[in-house]
Amino acid sequence: MQAKVVKEGPWGANAGNAFDTGRVDRFTKVKIYHGDVIYGLELTFVVGGKPQPPMLIGTKKRASQE
DSSP, rough: OOOOOOOOOSOOOOOOOOOOSOOEEEEEEEEEEESSSSSEEEEEEETEEEEEEOOOOEEOSEEEEE
């Protein structure tokens, strides 16, 4: 039995754009660009068994953490 998908949010300020990765098999890397706040996310994932190029949401500003 699969769990139900729960959609939550949005959070944060009124700036930026909504995003959707679509259905993915798995995430292989999440990189967070941050300072006093989170400026961006870089997501790497697999779809249909094939690795996809990284998806940047936001900006590559300040420090990063994987």
